[in-house]
Amino acid sequence: MATQARDIANRSLMTNSNVLSVSTSPTAAFHSPLSSLGASQLGRVVTQPKQLKPFDTQDIKILLLENVNQSGKDILKGQGYQVEALKSSLPEDELIEKIRDVHVIGIRSKTRLTERVLREAKHLIVVGCFCIGTNQVDLEYAAKEGIAVFNSPFANSRSVAELVIGEIIVLARQLGDRSNELHSGTWNKVSAKCWEIRGKTLGIIGYGHIGSQLSVLAEAMGMTVIYYDVVNHMALGSAKQVPTLEALLNGSDFVTLHVPELPETKNMIGAPQFEQMKTGSYLINASRGTVVDIPALINASRNGKIAGAALDVYPNEPGGNGDYFTSNLNAWAEDLRSLKNIILSPHIGGSTEEAQRSIGVEVGNALVRYVNSGVTLGAVNLPEVSLRSLTLDEPNHARVIYIHHNVPGVLKQVNKVLSDHNVDKQTTDSKGDVAYLMADISDVQPGEIKDIADRLEVLPSRILTRFLY
Ligand SMILES: NC(=O)C1=CN([C@@H]2O[C@H](COP(=O)(O)OP(=O)(O)OC[C@H]3O[C@@H](n4cnc5c(N)ncnc54)[C@H](O)[C@@H]3O)[C@@H](O)[C@H]2O)C=CC1
Numbered sequence: 001m002a003t004q005a006r007d008i009a010n011r012s013l014m015t016n017s018n019v020l021s022v023s024t025s026p027t028a029a030f031h032s033p034l035s036s037l038g039a040s041q042l043g044r045v046v047t048q049p050k051q052l053k054p055f056d057t058q059d060i061k062i063l064l065l066e067n068v069n070q071s072g073k074d075i076l077k078g079q080g081y082q083v084e085a086l087k088s089s090l091p092e093d094e095l096i097e098k099i100r101d102v103h104v105i106g107i108r109s110k111t112r113l114t115e116r117v118l119r120e121a122k123h124l125i126v127v128g129c130f131c132i133g134t135n136q137v138d139l140e141y142a143a144k145e146g147i148a149v150f151n152s153p154f155a156n157s158r159s160v161a162e163l164v165i166g167e168i169i170v171l172a173r174q175l176g177d178r179s180n181e182l183h184s185g186t187w188n189k190v191s192a193k194c195w196e197i198r199g200k201t202l203g204i205i206g207y208g209h210i211g212s213q214l215s216v217l218a219e220a221m222g223m224t225v226i227y228y229d230v231v232n233h234m235a236l237g238s239a240k241q242v243p244t245l246e247a248l249l250n251g252s253d254f255v256t257l258h259v260p261e262l263p264e265t266k267n268m269i270g271a272p273q274f275e276q277m278k279t280g281s282y283l284i285n286a287s288r289g290t291v292v293d294i295p296a297l298i299n300a301s302r303n304g305k306i307a308g309a310a311l312d313v314y315p316n317e318p319g320g321n322g323d324y325f326t327s328n329l330n331a332w333a334e335d336l337r338s339l340k341n342i343i344l345s346p347h348i349g350g351s352t353e354e355a356q357r358s359i360g361v362e363v364g365n366a367l368v369r370y371v372n373s374g375v376t377l378g379a380v381n382l383p384e385v386s387l388r389s390l391t392l393d394e395p396n397h398a399r400v401i402y403i404h405h406n407v408p409g410v411l412k413q414v415n416k417v418l419s420d421h422n423v424d425k426q427t428t429d430s431k432g433d434v435a436y437l438m439a440d441i442s443d444v445q446p447g448e449i450k451d452i453a454d455r456l457e458v459l460p461s462r463i464l465t466r467f468l469y
Protein backbone atom coordinates (compact mmCIF):
# COMPACT_ATOMS: atom_id res chain seq x y z
CA MET A 1 0.00 0.00 0.00
CA ALA A 2 2.82 2.38 0.86
CA THR A 3 4.46 1.76 -2.50
CA GLN A 4 1.23 2.32 -4.32
CA ALA A 5 0.67 5.57 -2.48
CA ARG A 6 4.08 6.78 -3.45
CA ASP A 7 3.58 5.75 -7.08
CA ILE A 8 0.37 7.64 -7.33
CA ALA A 9 1.82 10.72 -5.72
CA ASN A 10 4.86 10.65 -7.97
CA ARG A 11 2.87 10.17 -11.09
CA SER A 12 0.57 13.01 -10.26
CA LEU A 13 3.46 15.31 -9.61
CA MET A 14 5.04 14.34 -12.89
CA THR A 15 1.92 14.82 -14.91
CA ASN A 16 1.16 18.19 -13.43
CA SER A 17 4.07 19.79 -15.13
CA ASN A 18 3.62 18.17 -18.57
CA VAL A 19 0.27 19.02 -19.92
CA LEU A 20 -0.56 19.56 -23.55
CA SER A 21 -4.28 19.68 -23.42
CA VAL A 22 -6.75 22.33 -22.42
CA SER A 23 -8.13 22.23 -18.94
CA THR A 24 -11.47 23.61 -17.91
CA SER A 25 -12.64 24.49 -14.44
CA PRO A 26 -13.26 21.22 -12.65
CA THR A 27 -14.61 22.50 -9.42
CA ALA A 28 -18.25 21.99 -10.26
CA ALA A 29 -17.51 18.36 -10.98
CA PHE A 30 -17.67 17.95 -7.24
CA HIS A 31 -21.02 18.03 -5.49
CA SER A 32 -22.59 20.03 -8.25
CA PRO A 33 -26.29 20.30 -8.33
CA LEU A 34 -27.41 19.12 -11.76
CA SER A 35 -28.48 22.55 -12.84
CA SER A 36 -25.00 23.96 -12.45
CA LEU A 37 -23.25 21.36 -14.54
CA GLY A 38 -22.07 22.53 -17.89
CA ALA A 39 -19.81 21.03 -20.50
CA SER A 40 -16.96 23.23 -19.49
CA GLN A 41 -17.31 22.29 -15.84
CA LEU A 42 -17.22 18.56 -16.07
CA GLY A 43 -13.56 17.96 -16.60
CA ARG A 44 -11.03 18.67 -19.17
CA VAL A 45 -11.38 18.56 -22.94
CA VAL A 46 -8.63 16.38 -24.26
CA THR A 47 -7.07 17.48 -27.55
CA GLN A 48 -3.68 15.84 -27.90
CA PRO A 49 -3.27 13.76 -24.80
CA LYS A 50 0.33 12.80 -24.32
CA GLN A 51 0.21 12.95 -20.55
CA LEU A 52 -2.49 12.26 -18.05
CA LYS A 53 -3.70 15.00 -15.81
CA PRO A 54 -6.79 14.64 -13.66
CA PHE A 55 -7.87 18.26 -13.78
CA ASP A 56 -6.38 21.59 -13.03
CA THR A 57 -4.98 20.98 -9.57
CA GLN A 58 -4.62 24.72 -9.07
CA ASP A 59 -8.38 24.92 -8.76
CA ILE A 60 -8.42 22.68 -5.70
CA LYS A 61 -8.82 24.76 -2.54
CA ILE A 62 -7.55 23.42 0.74
CA LEU A 63 -7.98 24.80 4.24
CA LEU A 64 -5.64 23.48 6.92
CA LEU A 65 -6.40 24.31 10.54
CA GLU A 66 -4.62 23.72 13.86
CA ASN A 67 -1.05 24.08 12.71
CA VAL A 68 -0.75 21.05 10.46
CA ASN A 69 2.88 20.07 10.06
CA GLN A 70 4.96 21.54 7.23
CA SER A 71 5.45 18.03 5.78
CA GLY A 72 1.73 17.84 5.01
CA LYS A 73 1.61 21.39 3.64
CA ASP A 74 4.56 20.70 1.35
CA ILE A 75 2.91 17.61 -0.14
CA LEU A 76 -0.31 19.46 -0.85
CA LYS A 77 1.38 22.58 -2.19
CA GLY A 78 3.61 20.36 -4.32
CA GLN A 79 0.50 19.27 -6.19
CA GLY A 80 -0.29 22.85 -7.10
CA TYR A 81 -3.38 23.00 -4.90
CA GLN A 82 -4.30 26.33 -3.29
CA VAL A 83 -3.47 25.83 0.39
CA GLU A 84 -4.45 28.16 3.21
CA ALA A 85 -2.98 27.09 6.54
CA LEU A 86 -4.01 28.56 9.91
CA LYS A 87 -2.35 27.92 13.25
CA SER A 88 -5.52 27.58 15.34
CA SER A 89 -8.97 26.12 15.03
CA LEU A 90 -11.83 28.48 14.12
CA PRO A 91 -15.01 29.38 16.00
CA GLU A 92 -17.94 27.57 14.40
CA ASP A 93 -19.35 30.55 12.51
CA GLU A 94 -15.99 31.43 10.97
CA LEU A 95 -15.46 27.78 10.13
CA ILE A 96 -18.78 27.67 8.30
CA GLU A 97 -17.85 30.75 6.28
CA LYS A 98 -14.53 29.24 5.26
CA ILE A 99 -15.64 25.68 4.65
CA ARG A 100 -18.24 26.77 2.07
CA ASP A 101 -15.46 27.47 -0.35
CA VAL A 102 -13.06 24.55 -0.06
CA HIS A 103 -12.73 21.07 -1.56
CA VAL A 104 -10.48 19.72 1.17
CA ILE A 105 -10.15 20.50 4.87
CA GLY A 106 -7.35 19.35 7.15
CA ILE A 107 -7.92 19.43 10.90
CA ARG A 108 -6.56 17.97 14.14
CA SER A 109 -8.42 17.00 17.31
CA LYS A 110 -9.99 20.35 18.12
CA THR A 111 -12.08 21.28 15.07
CA ARG A 112 -15.61 19.91 15.26
CA LEU A 113 -17.02 19.04 11.86
CA THR A 114 -20.61 18.60 12.95
CA GLU A 115 -23.59 18.07 10.67
CA ARG A 116 -24.32 21.79 11.00
CA VAL A 117 -20.87 22.65 9.67
CA LEU A 118 -20.75 19.95 6.99
CA ARG A 119 -24.17 20.93 5.67
CA GLU A 120 -22.61 24.20 4.52
CA ALA A 121 -19.59 22.52 2.93
CA LYS A 122 -21.04 22.41 -0.55
CA HIS A 123 -17.77 21.75 -2.38
CA LEU A 124 -16.06 19.56 0.20
CA ILE A 125 -15.00 16.13 -1.05
CA VAL A 126 -12.59 15.05 1.67
CA VAL A 127 -11.53 15.66 5.27
CA GLY A 128 -8.01 14.89 6.50
CA CYS A 129 -7.73 14.38 10.26
CA PHE A 130 -4.04 14.97 10.87
CA CYS A 131 -4.31 12.92 14.08
CA ILE A 132 -5.60 9.56 15.34
CA GLY A 133 -9.02 10.46 16.72
CA THR A 134 -11.93 11.03 14.35
CA ASN A 135 -14.57 11.61 17.03
CA GLN A 136 -14.58 15.32 16.15
CA VAL A 137 -16.12 14.58 12.74
CA ASP A 138 -19.69 13.46 12.14
CA LEU A 139 -18.50 10.47 10.12
CA GLU A 140 -21.93 9.16 9.29
CA TYR A 141 -23.21 12.46 7.95
CA ALA A 142 -20.00 12.95 5.98
CA ALA A 143 -20.43 9.52 4.35
CA LYS A 144 -24.03 10.31 3.47
CA GLU A 145 -22.78 13.42 1.67
CA GLY A 146 -20.04 11.48 -0.11
CA ILE A 147 -17.28 13.21 1.86
CA ALA A 148 -14.37 10.87 2.59
CA VAL A 149 -12.54 11.12 5.92
CA PHE A 150 -8.94 10.00 6.43
CA ASN A 151 -6.77 9.93 9.56
CA SER A 152 -3.38 8.70 10.68
CA PRO A 153 -4.16 5.63 12.77
CA PHE A 154 -0.89 5.19 14.64
CA ALA A 155 1.79 7.73 13.71
CA ASN A 156 1.67 9.38 17.15
CA SER A 157 1.01 6.29 19.30
CA ARG A 158 4.62 6.01 20.46
CA SER A 159 4.69 9.69 21.46
CA VAL A 160 1.62 9.26 23.66
CA ALA A 161 3.00 6.09 25.23
CA GLU A 162 6.30 7.83 26.07
CA LEU A 163 4.49 10.81 27.60
CA VAL A 164 2.51 8.47 29.84
CA ILE A 165 5.70 6.73 31.01
CA GLY A 166 7.08 10.14 31.91
CA GLU A 167 3.90 11.03 33.78
CA ILE A 168 3.92 7.82 35.79
CA ILE A 169 7.38 8.69 37.15
CA VAL A 170 6.60 12.37 37.65
CA LEU A 171 3.45 11.48 39.62
CA ALA A 172 5.17 8.80 41.71
CA ARG A 173 7.92 11.27 42.67
CA GLN A 174 5.65 14.35 43.04
CA LEU A 175 8.06 15.97 40.65
CA GLY A 176 5.57 18.54 39.35
CA ASP A 177 5.01 19.93 42.83
CA ARG A 178 8.71 19.96 43.74
CA SER A 179 9.51 21.79 40.53
CA ASN A 180 6.75 24.36 41.06
CA GLU A 181 7.92 24.92 44.65
CA LEU A 182 11.52 25.50 43.69
CA HIS A 183 10.52 27.73 40.76
CA SER A 184 8.80 29.89 43.35
CA GLY A 185 11.88 29.77 45.62
CA THR A 186 10.99 27.03 48.16
CA TRP A 187 13.38 24.16 48.92
CA ASN A 188 11.24 21.16 49.95
CA LYS A 189 13.17 17.88 50.01
CA VAL A 190 10.60 15.10 50.52
CA SER A 191 10.61 11.30 50.37
CA ALA A 192 7.27 10.56 52.10
CA LYS A 193 4.82 9.02 49.63
CA CYS A 194 7.32 9.17 46.82
CA TRP A 195 7.81 5.82 45.12
CA GLU A 196 9.78 3.86 42.58
CA ILE A 197 7.63 2.52 39.78
CA ARG A 198 9.49 -0.81 39.70
CA GLY A 199 7.17 -3.56 40.96
CA LYS A 200 4.02 -1.43 40.77
CA THR A 201 1.00 -2.44 38.70
CA LEU A 202 -0.07 -0.42 35.69
CA GLY A 203 -3.70 -0.88 34.64
CA ILE A 204 -4.30 0.01 30.98
CA ILE A 205 -7.88 0.67 29.85
CA GLY A 206 -7.99 0.20 26.07
CA TYR A 207 -5.25 -2.10 24.75
CA GLY A 208 -5.09 -0.77 21.18
CA HIS A 209 -2.18 0.91 19.43
CA ILE A 210 -1.24 3.16 22.34
CA GLY A 211 -2.21 0.89 25.23
CA SER A 212 -0.22 -2.06 23.89
CA GLN A 213 2.85 0.09 23.10
CA LEU A 214 2.73 1.43 26.64
CA SER A 215 2.47 -2.10 28.00
CA VAL A 216 5.85 -3.01 26.50
CA LEU A 217 7.56 0.14 27.78
CA ALA A 218 6.12 -0.25 31.29
CA GLU A 219 7.22 -3.87 31.60
CA ALA A 220 10.70 -2.89 30.49
CA MET A 221 10.80 -0.59 33.51
CA GLY A 222 9.84 -3.36 35.90
CA MET A 223 6.10 -2.72 36.16
CA THR A 224 3.44 -5.41 36.16
CA VAL A 225 0.81 -4.74 33.49
CA ILE A 226 -2.87 -5.63 33.48
CA TYR A 227 -5.37 -4.36 30.94
CA TYR A 228 -9.08 -4.13 30.30
CA ASP A 229 -10.58 -3.92 26.81
CA VAL A 230 -13.96 -4.72 25.28
CA VAL A 231 -12.08 -6.73 22.65
CA ASN A 232 -9.85 -9.74 23.39
CA HIS A 233 -6.34 -8.61 22.49
CA MET A 234 -3.20 -10.70 22.48
CA ALA A 235 -1.19 -9.86 25.59
CA LEU A 236 2.30 -8.55 24.91
CA GLY A 237 5.12 -9.72 27.18
CA SER A 238 3.73 -10.83 30.53
CA ALA A 239 0.73 -8.48 30.55
CA LYS A 240 -2.64 -9.96 31.53
CA GLN A 241 -6.10 -9.03 30.33
CA VAL A 242 -8.63 -8.77 33.17
CA PRO A 243 -12.33 -9.47 32.65
CA THR A 244 -13.86 -6.30 34.11
CA LEU A 245 -13.11 -2.65 34.58
CA GLU A 246 -13.63 -3.16 38.30
CA ALA A 247 -10.94 -5.87 38.42
CA LEU A 248 -8.54 -3.47 36.71
CA LEU A 249 -9.34 -0.61 39.08
CA ASN A 250 -9.05 -2.85 42.16
CA GLY A 251 -5.66 -4.16 41.12
CA SER A 252 -3.76 -1.14 39.76
CA ASP A 253 -1.39 1.34 41.34
CA PHE A 254 -1.57 3.46 38.18
CA VAL A 255 -4.62 3.52 35.91
CA THR A 256 -4.25 4.92 32.39
CA LEU A 257 -6.95 5.44 29.77
CA HIS A 258 -6.49 4.78 26.04
CA VAL A 259 -10.01 4.39 24.68
CA PRO A 260 -11.69 6.44 21.94
CA GLU A 261 -14.44 8.97 22.60
CA LEU A 262 -17.66 7.02 22.27
CA PRO A 263 -21.05 7.16 23.98
CA GLU A 264 -19.95 4.06 25.97
CA THR A 265 -16.71 5.67 27.16
CA LYS A 266 -18.30 8.93 28.32
CA ASN A 267 -17.54 9.34 32.05
CA MET A 268 -16.34 5.76 32.22
CA ILE A 269 -14.29 6.87 35.22
CA GLY A 270 -16.68 8.59 37.63
CA ALA A 271 -17.39 8.52 41.38
CA PRO A 272 -18.16 4.75 41.58
CA GLN A 273 -14.99 3.91 39.67
CA PHE A 274 -12.81 6.13 41.88
CA GLU A 275 -14.24 4.17 44.83
CA GLN A 276 -13.05 0.95 43.18
CA MET A 277 -9.49 2.25 42.79
CA LYS A 278 -6.82 1.51 45.42
CA THR A 279 -6.39 4.28 47.96
CA GLY A 280 -3.28 6.24 47.04
CA SER A 281 -3.30 5.18 43.39
CA TYR A 282 -2.95 7.48 40.36
CA LEU A 283 -5.06 8.20 37.28
CA ILE A 284 -3.76 9.25 33.86
CA ASN A 285 -5.97 10.37 30.98
CA ALA A 286 -4.43 11.11 27.58
CA SER A 287 -7.38 9.78 25.57
CA ARG A 288 -10.34 12.16 25.41
CA GLY A 289 -11.64 14.65 27.96
CA THR A 290 -15.13 13.18 28.09
CA VAL A 291 -13.88 9.85 29.43
CA VAL A 292 -13.26 11.08 33.00
CA ASP A 293 -15.85 12.82 35.18
CA ILE A 294 -13.62 15.69 36.31
CA PRO A 295 -15.70 16.85 39.32
CA ALA A 296 -15.49 13.23 40.59
CA LEU A 297 -11.72 13.32 40.06
CA ILE A 298 -11.48 16.58 42.00
CA ASN A 299 -13.37 14.93 44.90
CA ALA A 300 -11.21 11.80 44.76
CA SER A 301 -8.12 13.99 44.90
CA ARG A 302 -9.37 16.16 47.75
CA ASN A 303 -10.44 13.22 49.91
CA GLY A 304 -7.14 11.39 49.36
CA LYS A 305 -8.58 8.47 47.42
CA ILE A 306 -6.10 9.12 44.63
CA ALA A 307 -2.56 10.37 45.23
CA GLY A 308 -2.32 12.20 41.93
CA ALA A 309 -3.43 12.43 38.34
CA ALA A 310 -2.22 13.53 34.94
CA LEU A 311 -4.64 14.99 32.40
CA ASP A 312 -3.73 15.80 28.81
CA VAL A 313 -7.26 16.17 27.45
CA TYR A 314 -10.38 18.03 28.55
CA PRO A 315 -14.05 18.14 27.57
CA ASN A 316 -13.61 21.71 26.26
CA GLU A 317 -10.18 22.71 25.06
CA PRO A 318 -8.99 26.19 24.06
CA GLY A 319 -8.87 26.93 20.34
CA GLY A 320 -5.23 27.91 20.12
CA ASN A 321 -2.00 28.70 21.92
CA GLY A 322 -2.15 31.63 24.31
CA ASP A 323 -5.85 31.10 25.06
CA TYR A 324 -6.76 30.82 28.74
CA PHE A 325 -7.80 27.61 30.46
CA THR A 326 -10.42 28.97 32.84
CA SER A 327 -13.92 28.33 34.13
CA ASN A 328 -15.22 30.05 30.99
CA LEU A 329 -14.44 26.83 29.18
CA ASN A 330 -14.88 24.23 31.92
CA ALA A 331 -16.71 25.15 35.15
CA TRP A 332 -14.23 23.25 37.34
CA ALA A 333 -11.06 24.64 35.72
CA GLU A 334 -9.94 26.72 38.73
CA ASP A 335 -10.53 23.83 41.17
CA LEU A 336 -8.45 21.54 39.02
CA ARG A 337 -5.66 24.07 38.70
CA SER A 338 -5.49 24.46 42.49
CA LEU A 339 -4.91 20.76 43.25
CA LYS A 340 -1.50 19.37 44.16
CA ASN A 341 0.11 16.49 42.33
CA ILE A 342 -2.12 16.89 39.31
CA ILE A 343 -0.20 17.28 36.07
CA LEU A 344 -2.10 19.33 33.52
CA SER A 345 -0.77 19.31 29.96
CA PRO A 346 -2.33 21.04 26.94
CA HIS A 347 -3.18 18.00 24.79
CA ILE A 348 0.41 17.32 23.80
CA GLY A 349 0.33 13.52 23.77
CA GLY A 350 0.95 13.36 20.03
CA SER A 351 2.90 16.59 19.81
CA THR A 352 6.42 15.56 18.89
CA GLU A 353 8.40 16.48 15.81
CA GLU A 354 8.54 12.82 14.79
CA ALA A 355 4.83 12.18 15.11
CA GLN A 356 3.70 15.39 13.46
CA ARG A 357 6.07 14.96 10.55
CA SER A 358 4.87 11.41 9.84
CA ILE A 359 1.23 12.37 10.24
CA GLY A 360 1.71 15.21 7.76
CA VAL A 361 3.20 12.83 5.20
CA GLU A 362 0.66 10.07 5.76
CA VAL A 363 -2.47 12.19 5.66
CA GLY A 364 -1.09 14.54 3.00
CA ASN A 365 -0.48 11.58 0.68
CA ALA A 366 -3.89 10.08 1.42
CA LEU A 367 -5.53 13.38 0.45
CA VAL A 368 -3.57 13.67 -2.79
CA ARG A 369 -4.38 10.09 -3.71
CA TYR A 370 -8.06 10.63 -3.05
CA VAL A 371 -8.34 13.96 -4.84
CA ASN A 372 -6.33 12.90 -7.88
CA SER A 373 -7.20 9.23 -8.18
CA GLY A 374 -10.32 8.63 -6.12
CA VAL A 375 -8.64 5.84 -4.13
CA THR A 376 -10.21 5.46 -0.68
CA LEU A 377 -7.69 3.11 0.95
CA GLY A 378 -7.48 4.13 4.62
CA ALA A 379 -10.77 6.07 4.63
CA VAL A 380 -12.58 5.67 7.95
CA ASN A 381 -16.13 6.29 6.74
CA LEU A 382 -16.30 5.00 3.16
CA PRO A 383 -15.59 1.56 1.72
CA GLU A 384 -11.93 1.10 0.82
CA VAL A 385 -11.71 1.01 -2.98
CA SER A 386 -8.72 1.13 -5.27
CA LEU A 387 -8.00 0.66 -8.97
CA ARG A 388 -4.67 0.50 -10.72
CA SER A 389 -3.85 3.97 -11.96
CA LEU A 390 -4.09 4.78 -15.63
CA THR A 391 -0.81 4.78 -17.48
CA LEU A 392 0.47 7.20 -20.07
CA ASP A 393 -0.26 4.83 -22.95
CA GLU A 394 -3.97 4.84 -22.13
CA PRO A 395 -5.14 8.08 -23.76
CA ASN A 396 -8.74 9.19 -23.93
CA HIS A 397 -9.62 7.39 -20.74
CA ALA A 398 -11.79 8.77 -18.01
CA ARG A 399 -12.12 7.64 -14.42
CA VAL A 400 -15.67 7.86 -13.13
CA ILE A 401 -16.34 7.95 -9.40
CA TYR A 402 -19.93 7.43 -8.44
CA ILE A 403 -20.77 7.55 -4.73
CA HIS A 404 -24.30 6.35 -4.17
CA HIS A 405 -26.92 5.04 -1.80
CA ASN A 406 -26.45 1.34 -1.23
CA VAL A 407 -29.71 0.17 -2.79
CA PRO A 408 -30.53 -2.57 -5.31
CA GLY A 409 -30.23 -1.96 -9.04
CA VAL A 410 -27.59 0.76 -9.09
CA LEU A 411 -24.91 -1.19 -10.95
CA LYS A 412 -27.34 -2.01 -13.72
CA GLN A 413 -28.27 1.65 -14.14
CA VAL A 414 -24.70 2.93 -13.97
CA ASN A 415 -23.41 0.35 -16.42
CA LYS A 416 -26.18 1.20 -18.81
CA VAL A 417 -24.88 4.77 -18.81
CA LEU A 418 -21.30 3.59 -19.30
CA SER A 419 -22.18 0.94 -21.86
CA ASP A 420 -21.37 3.05 -24.93
CA HIS A 421 -17.75 2.90 -23.88
CA ASN A 422 -15.36 0.15 -23.08
CA VAL A 423 -15.26 -0.29 -19.31
CA ASP A 424 -11.61 -1.22 -18.88
CA LYS A 425 -11.89 -1.85 -15.19
CA GLN A 426 -14.42 -1.28 -12.50
CA THR A 427 -14.70 -1.85 -8.78
CA THR A 428 -17.34 -1.19 -6.20
CA ASP A 429 -17.85 -1.72 -2.50
CA SER A 430 -20.24 -0.61 0.18
CA LYS A 431 -20.13 0.35 3.82
CA GLY A 432 -23.48 0.63 5.54
CA ASP A 433 -25.81 2.82 3.52
CA VAL A 434 -23.16 4.20 1.19
CA ALA A 435 -21.44 2.56 -1.78
CA TYR A 436 -18.47 3.67 -3.86
CA LEU A 437 -18.04 2.78 -7.51
CA MET A 438 -14.96 3.49 -9.56
CA ALA A 439 -14.67 2.75 -13.27
CA ASP A 440 -12.08 3.50 -15.94
CA ILE A 441 -13.65 3.86 -19.37
CA SER A 442 -11.84 4.23 -22.66
CA ASP A 443 -12.44 5.93 -26.02
CA VAL A 444 -14.00 8.93 -24.39
CA GLN A 445 -14.27 11.74 -26.88
CA PRO A 446 -14.37 15.44 -26.02
CA GLY A 447 -17.85 16.38 -24.95
CA GLU A 448 -18.92 12.86 -24.05
CA ILE A 449 -18.11 13.30 -20.41
CA LYS A 450 -20.93 15.80 -20.12
CA ASP A 451 -23.39 13.32 -21.49
CA ILE A 452 -22.24 10.58 -19.11
CA ALA A 453 -22.32 13.03 -16.22
CA ASP A 454 -25.80 14.25 -17.04
CA ARG A 455 -27.13 10.72 -17.13
CA LEU A 456 -25.45 9.71 -13.86
CA GLU A 457 -26.53 12.88 -12.13
CA VAL A 458 -30.22 12.12 -12.57
CA LEU A 459 -30.04 8.62 -11.12
CA PRO A 460 -31.94 8.62 -7.83
CA SER A 461 -29.16 6.70 -6.07
CA ARG A 462 -26.57 9.44 -6.71
CA ILE A 463 -24.75 11.07 -3.81
CA LEU A 464 -21.76 12.48 -5.68
CA THR A 465 -20.19 12.06 -9.09
CA ARG A 466 -16.62 12.92 -9.98
CA PHE A 467 -14.65 12.61 -13.21
CA LEU A 468 -10.90 12.25 -13.18
CA TYR A 469 -8.38 12.24 -16.03
N1 LIG B 1 -3.50 12.87 23.91
C1 LIG B 1 -3.25 12.79 22.64
O1 LIG B 1 -2.57 13.65 22.06
C2 LIG B 1 -3.75 11.64 21.86
C3 LIG B 1 -4.90 11.02 22.20
N2 LIG B 1 -5.35 9.96 21.47
C4 LIG B 1 -6.59 9.29 21.89
O2 LIG B 1 -6.27 7.97 22.29
C5 LIG B 1 -7.29 7.12 21.81
C6 LIG B 1 -6.77 5.71 21.70
O3 LIG B 1 -5.84 5.65 20.64
P1 LIG B 1 -5.37 4.26 20.01
O4 LIG B 1 -4.72 3.42 21.01
O5 LIG B 1 -4.64 4.60 18.79
O6 LIG B 1 -6.78 3.64 19.61
P2 LIG B 1 -7.08 2.15 19.20
O7 LIG B 1 -8.34 2.20 18.44
O8 LIG B 1 -5.89 1.50 18.63
O9 LIG B 1 -7.39 1.44 20.62
C7 LIG B 1 -8.50 1.75 21.41
C8 LIG B 1 -8.83 0.52 22.23
O10 LIG B 1 -9.90 0.86 23.12
C9 LIG B 1 -10.77 -0.24 23.17
N3 LIG B 1 -12.08 0.17 23.66
C10 LIG B 1 -13.06 0.81 22.98
N4 LIG B 1 -14.12 1.02 23.78
C11 LIG B 1 -13.79 0.51 24.99
C12 LIG B 1 -14.48 0.44 26.21
N5 LIG B 1 -15.72 0.91 26.38
N6 LIG B 1 -13.86 -0.18 27.25
C13 LIG B 1 -12.60 -0.69 27.10
N7 LIG B 1 -11.91 -0.64 25.95
C14 LIG B 1 -12.50 -0.04 24.91
C15 LIG B 1 -10.79 -0.78 21.76
O11 LIG B 1 -11.25 -2.10 21.71
C16 LIG B 1 -9.33 -0.65 21.38
O12 LIG B 1 -8.58 -1.80 21.69
C17 LIG B 1 -7.72 7.75 20.49
O13 LIG B 1 -9.02 7.39 20.15
C18 LIG B 1 -7.61 9.21 20.77
O14 LIG B 1 -8.84 9.67 21.25
C19 LIG B 1 -4.64 9.48 20.41
C20 LIG B 1 -3.50 10.08 20.03
C21 LIG B 1 -2.96 11.24 20.69
Ligand SMILES: O=C(O)C(=O)COP(=O)(O)O
Binds near residue numbers: 109130156
Ligand atom coordinates in the same frame (compact mmCIF):
# COMPACT_ATOMS: atom_id res chain seq x y z
O1 LIG C 1 -4.24 12.04 17.48
C1 LIG C 1 -5.13 12.33 18.29
O2 LIG C 1 -6.23 11.78 18.32
C2 LIG C 1 -4.87 13.36 19.26
O3 LIG C 1 -5.59 13.49 20.22
C3 LIG C 1 -3.79 14.31 19.00
O4 LIG C 1 -4.47 15.44 18.63
P1 LIG C 1 -3.73 16.74 18.06
O5 LIG C 1 -3.28 16.41 16.67
O6 LIG C 1 -2.60 17.02 18.97
O7 LIG C 1 -4.81 17.77 18.08
